[in-house]
Amino acid sequence: MVTTQMIKIIYRLALVLITLLALLVAWYGVAFLEWNTTLGLLTLIATPLLWISQLLATRMVLEFLINQFKISEYLRVIKDKD
Template sequence: MRRKGFFGALLDTRFDAMVTPMLVRGFYLLSLAIITLFSVLLFLGIWGLGGSSPYDEGSDWPFYAAIVVTPLFWLFQVVLVRLALEFVINQFKITEELQKIRRNTSGR
């Protein structure tokens, strides 16, 4: 069976070629970028709760809270996205293996 490119798989009306596995890597990289952006915004938002600039004498608790909360938020979000994408990819791998089994046993 010949592998189709992205557009060949996209226009495959029999759905023999899957597009999702081709898109997962790009979606994961996009998700990492978005999660990182939101983590930076979360860090700045928590830090801003102190009401003073980082160079003024003021309360330091927002800075320390941001240092603790932001990496935990980032890690939690990345793990959730990774688990979801691994589940999707696993489903496609199971389908591929079942197709191989069907091809190998149909000749008997």
């Protein structure tokens, strides 16, 4: 199916964008260290958590889409049997 191939591309694109966002947040965390040490450290600690949570959420949504397409494909096969 074309959709599963598109989902692989979308996942890779999302991985790149999420990683760039995490790097930007980490850069802000380093910049905050000079202004407010606590805020900078919290930002640096939160960056990997943010990256993982966004990646997991994206993966879950894309897996859900794949499952929905497979379910509809299986239902079509069952319908065609009758």
